[in-house]
Amino acid sequence: MSVLVIAEHNNKRLKAVTLNTIGAAKQLDNDIHILVAGSSCNSAVESAAKTENITKVLKINSKELSHVTAENIAPIIADLAKNYTHVLAPASTFGKNILPHAAALLDVQQISDISAIIDNDTFERPVYAGNAIATVKSSDDIKLITVRSIAFEPSSNEGGNAHIENIPSKGKSKLSSFVALRETISDRPELTSAKIIIAGGRGIGSASNFALIEKLANKIGAAVGASRAAVDAGYIPNDCQIGQTGKIVAPDLYIAIGISGAIQHLTGIKDSKIIVAINNDENAPIFQVADYGLVADLFDAVPELENKL
Amino acid sequence: MKILVPIKRVIDYNVKIHVKADETGVDLANVKMSLNPFDEIAVEEAVRLKEAGKTSEIIVVSIGSEKAQEQIRTAIAMGADRGILVQTDDPIDLGGIEPLAVAKILKILVEKENPDFVLMGKQSIDDDSNQTGQMLSALLGWAQGTFASAIEVNNKSIIVTREIDGGRETLKLKMPAVITTDLRLNEPRYAKLSDIIKAKKKELEIISINTLDIDCSPRLKIIKVTEPPARQNGIKVSNVDELIDKLKNEAKVLS
Numbered sequence: 001m002s003v004l005v006i007a008e009h010n011n012k013r014l015k016a017v018t019l020n021t022i023g024a025a026k027q028l029d030n031d032i033h034i035l036v037a038g039s040s041c042n043s044a045v046e047s048a049a050k051t052e053n054i055t056k057v058l059k060i061n062s063k064e065l066s067h068v069t070a071e072n073i074a075p076i077i078a079d080l081a082k083n084y085t086h087v088l089a090p091a092s093t094f095g096k097n098i099l100p101h102a103a104a105l106l107d108v109q110q111i112s113d114i115s116a117i118i119d120n121d122t123f124e125r126p127v128y129a130g131n132a133i134a135t136v137k138s139s140d141d142i143k144l145i146t147v148r149s150i151a152f153e154p155s156s157n158e159g160g161n162a163h164i165e166n167i168p169s170k171g172k173s174k175l176s177s178f179v180a181l182r183e184t185i186s187d188r189p190e191l192t193s194a195k196i197i198i199a200g201g202r203g204i205g206s207a208s209n210f211a212l213i214e215k216l217a218n219k220i221g222a223a224v225g226a227s228r229a230a231v232d233a234g235y236i237p238n239d240c241q242i243g244q245t246g247k248i249v250a251p252d253l254y255i256a257i258g259i260s261g262a263i264q265h266l267t268g269i270k271d272s273k274i275i276v277a278i279n280n281d282e283n284a285p286i287f288q289v290a291d292y293g294l295v296a297d298l299f300d301a302v303p304e305l306e307n308k309l
Numbered sequence: 310m311k312i313l314v315p316i317k318r319v320i321d322y323n324v325k326i327h328v329k330a331d332e333t334g335v336d337l338a339n340v341k342m343s344l345n346p347f348d349e350i351a352v353e354e355a356v357r358l359k360e361a362g363k364t365s366e367i368i369v370v371s372i373g374s375e376k377a378q379e380q381i382r383t384a385i386a387m388g389a390d391r392g393i394l395v396q397t398d399d400p401i402d403l404g405g406i407e408p409l410a411v412a413k414i415l416k417i418l419v420e421k422e423n424p425d426f427v428l429m430g431k432q433s434i435d436d437d438s439n440q441t442g443q444m445l446s447a448l449l450g451w452a453q454g455t456f457a458s459a460i461e462v463n464n465k466s467i468i469v470t471r472e473i474d475g476g477r478e479t480l481k482l483k484m485p486a487v488i489t490t491d492l493r494l495n496e497p498r499y500a501k502l503s504d505i506i507k508a509k510k511k512e513l514e515i516i517s518i519n520t521l522d523i524d525c526s527p528r529l530k531i532i533k534v535t536e537p538p539a540r541q542n543g544i545k546v547s548n549v550d551e552l553i554d555k556l557k558n559e560a561k562v563l564s
């Protein structure tokens with residue numbers, strides 16, 4: 001038996017988190033199939049076929065899947081799952097939305113957000129906002145798993161030559177329908193795969209001040225992130241939130257500016273290689289995890305940093 | 310219109326947790342427990358819908374120990390009409406009643422109470438699974454709207470705006486539906502003292518989990534629970550020049 005990965009893609013190519021998910025699948029089995037379900041998704045299917053470690057691509061190309069909803073795709077996953085030992089999806093909002101729906105259809109207790117694979121039944125996963133790590137052993141026949149992308153090395157997007165198999169769509173669910181998508185358009189790197197992230201918090205003070213962060217990020221090719229407080233205050237879009245309920249990141253360099261360091265934020269950054277904190281409160285908890293702390297007013301330090309880099 | 314709001318008693322989000330020395334779990338003895346923050350947002354949204362005349366009844370449901378009555382009373386003080394506790398002595402964070410079992414229990418209650426929709430937190434801050442709403446939607450065959458940051462309830466449908474990785478997505482859900490809340494849906498109110506006192510007199514039905522014919526035994530065995538590896542202590546730099554020097558020459562993360 002083999003492992004099935006559910007691809008997150010944009011119909012043109014696989015998202016980076018899918019490559020990390022394949023990286024996790026590799027630890028379970030050599031025979032890895034991938035489901036690419038979408039509409040006008042030929043390019044994504046081809047890129048999946050070329051991905052290292054993939055032996056078969058299951059392709060569903062259907063207008064009905066131009067906007068994938070859980071109600072549409074979970075029954076397909078549940079049917080396919082019966083041929084596999086493990087079904088893996090990225091622990092992104094895409095995977096979190098669809099996989100538990102499929103798990104319930106199969107009467108399987110999903111294992112969420114794994115950060116390590118001990119053996120084919122046993123996994124580590126962070127709980128309590130990452131303040132504890134639970135090692136769990138599943139007794140279900142099929143394992144449905146979402147994967148914390150930063151914990152697994154990505155597979156390469158070249159070197160593979162997988163067979164492509166067409167499978168039919170199950171039609172469109174009448175339960176829900178797509179209305180609109182407001183996409184955040186940005187030329188900067190994606191947070192979950194960025195090498196450098198500059199993140200701003202409530203200390204930035206306003207949406208217009210956030211330009212300070214963006215300028216610095218542009219100068220060094222970094223991604224831009226934020227605390228919940230900065231997103232709540234409307235300084236920056238929701239998908240920039242890092243933490244327990246936002247994105248989990250692990251860049252080489254994370255620079256937290258005007259962020260206090262609440263546990264819900266720290267859980268999203270503590271696997272970063274180097275953490276820098278710039279904050280004018282020397283007692284801010286962020287300094288307890290920062291490799292380099294600078295106690296300073298951000299309105300002085302950030303422009304100076306930008307100038308000198 | 311009737312709304313069912315499932316809620317959970319969890320460790321307060323401000324508490325620094327301690328892993329038990331024998332690695333069997335997290336120490337919950339004598340720590341402050343609260344209503345799960347996402348569930349609080351769900352209760353608040355239901356109460357706002359009621360205040361806007363969109364719904365007539367809000368039923369809160371919790372699965373947990375006898376003590377979860379406190380959280381049900383909190384939700385009632387915020388504006389819910391009545392509560393149901395499905396009582397169990399099993400743990401509800403790890404190694405006990407898991408999301409799939411919770412979804413099965415909720416399905417039974419939905420069939421009994423016939424709500425028009427279920428509004429619940431997207432995740433509980435103890436086991437961080439983010440599964441129960443999606444599972445309930447699957448078991449009921451109802452429409453699913455997860456991670457909601459805005460909802461608009463109409464006669465036969467609900468418009469849900471979802472927070473997703475690439476931005477925001479809007480879906481139209483046919484009723485009945487299951488909706489899970491994200492952080493930015495609203496800011497929950499504090500219950501007034503007078504309402505907390507009044508809530509003590511409201512109806513709270515207790516059902517023993519054993520009377521529901523469901524196999525709730527855990528599928529995920531907890532092998533151990535450990536502390537995450539700690540980060541090494543860092544240093545303070547005295548100015549921007551020193552910071553740049555460290556990043557380039559010591560950490561070598563900038564060139």
Ligand SMILES: Cc1cc2nc3c(=O)[nH]c(=O)nc-3n(C[C@H](O)[C@H](O)[C@H](O)COP(=O)(O)OP(=O)(O)OC[C@H]3O[C@@H](n4cnc5c(N)ncnc54)[C@H](O)[C@@H]3O)c2cc1C
Nearest residue numbers: 201202203227228229243244245246258260265280281298
């Ligand atoms: C269920 C739940 C989930 C949550 N999930 C998340 C999550 O995923 N991500 C997240 O980030 N948070 C999350 N939170 C919120 C978290 O608890 C904190 O409220 C939030 O992280 C605080 O953001 P902040 O650090 O920007 O703001 P604050 O805590 O207000 O900190 C602002 C900091 O800016 C500093 N500052 C102010 N002015 C200046 C200046 N001129 N120069 C330098 N420094 C300055 C201050 O000293 C302060 O340390 C969650 C909370 C709950 C309850």
